[in-house]
Amino acid sequence: MRAQEAIAGLAHCRVCPRDCEVDRLADKTGVCRTGRYARVSSYFPHFGEEDCLRGWRGSGTIFFTWCNLRCVFCQNFDISQEGMGVETPPEQLAAMMLDLQAQGVHNINLVTPEHVVPQVLEALVIAVEEGLRLPIVYNTSAYDSMESLRLLDGIVDIYMPDFKFWSPHLAQRYVKAKDYPEVARRVILEMHRQVGDLVIDEDGLARRGLLLRHLVMPGFLEETKAILRFVAEEISRNTYVNLMDQYYPAGRVDAQHYPELNRRLTRSEYAEAVAYAQELGLTRLDRRRSLHWIGVY
Numbered sequence: 231m232r233a234q235e236a237i238a239g240l241a242h243c244r245v246c247p248r249d250c251e252v253d254r255l256a257d258k259t260g261v262c263r264t265g266r267y268a269r270v271s272s273y274f275p276h277f278g279e280e281d282c283l284r285g286w287r288g289s290g291t292i293f294f295t296w297c298n299l300r301c302v303f304c305q306n307f308d309i310s311q312e313g314m315g316v317e318t319p320p321e322q323l324a325a326m327m328l329d330l331q332a333q334g335v336h337n338i339n340l341v342t343p344e345h346v347v348p349q350v351l352e353a354l355v356i357a358v359e360e361g362l363r364l365p366i367v368y369n370t371s372a373y374d375s376m377e378s379l380r381l382l383d384g385i386v387d388i389y390m391p392d393f394k395f396w397s398p399h400l401a402q403r404y405v406k407a408k409d410y411p412e413v414a415r416r417v418i419l420e421m422h423r424q425v426g427d428l429v430i431d432e433d434g435l436a437r438r439g440l441l442l443r444h445l446v447m448p449g450f451l452e453e454t455k456a457i458l459r460f461v462a463e464e465i466s467r468n469t470y471v472n473l474m475d476q477y478y479p480a481g482r483v484d485a486q487h488y489p490e491l492n493r494r495l496t497r498s499e500y501a502e503a504v505a506y507a508q509e510l511g512l513t514r515l516d517r518r519r520s521l522h523w524i525g526v527y
Contacts, residue, residue, distance in 0.1 A: 232381045233355050236348035246298045246344050246375050247413050262298045262345035269295035271315035273326045275335045282436040290330030291339040298345045299371050300406035307481040323353035327362050336435055339367040347378040372414035379420050388436050389421035392443040396456035428470040445474045446503045448495045454503045462510035472516035475500045
């Protein structure tokens with residue numbers, strides 16, 4: 231019933247906060263450039279995710295094409311903003327999920343699904359009827375609609391939002407959505423209400439809960455600190471936080487365009503972010519170091 235409701239809503243699309251209201255059932259497109267069917271760039275067992283997701287057999291990632299944000303620094307720019315991928319009807323999307331399960335992955339990890347929630351629900355109906363039994367991971371930029379989250383309540387097992395910016399003016403400049411911080415705060419609180427703190431089983435695998443990611447950006451430690459305060463004070467000090475250090479200039483960032491972002495994060499910046507998280511009492515920190523530190527101080 232939820233899948234049917236969601237698909238019917240595509241006729242006047244309000245799947246995400248952009249509220250384009252285009253008729254996606256007729257293959258009209260708005261900001262996300264996606265019509266009736268989702269587009270998928272790739273799917274495979276992913277061994278680069280957090281340890282509690284990848285385990286020893288990988289996280290079953292499905293990378294959706296296009297996005298409802300326009301992050302100028304996107305490290306998957308060819309997928310999110312250049313449209314690399316193929317149209318994938320629900321039967322095919324369900325088959326991907328079942329194929330990943332057959333390969334032995336620990337979960338189904340939906341990457342950038344904000345704009346294709348109806349299509350995901352439609353495919354899940356088929357996949358579950360055909361035997362899908364894995365936890366569902368919703369791997370999002372946190373620019374989601376409350377309506378989408380209502381439809382996902384009780385279906386998603388693990389929410390994995392990436393909270394990018396705290397300040398509206400920075401969100402407008404770098405992700406092209408001034409309301410992003412307000413939306414992210416609202417939906418992350420709702421995600422936590424639905425699934426609670428992250429539960430990890432005796433095998434070290436995530437089963438249910440909120441796993442929050444934040445990419446520490448060079449020169450914007452105050453943004454990081456504001457986001458961490460929000461997590462500690464308004465969500466839970468028991469929140470599992472992946473404080474990511476792997477920023478590098480990508481997408482539209484270069485010496486001419488967005489020169490302030492045209493460098494890597496330094497050791498001292500990352501150390502300050504970690505120390506602040508610890509000061510706030512956030513003890514469940516994922517701090518796997520990237521391989522980008524050689525020569526960076």
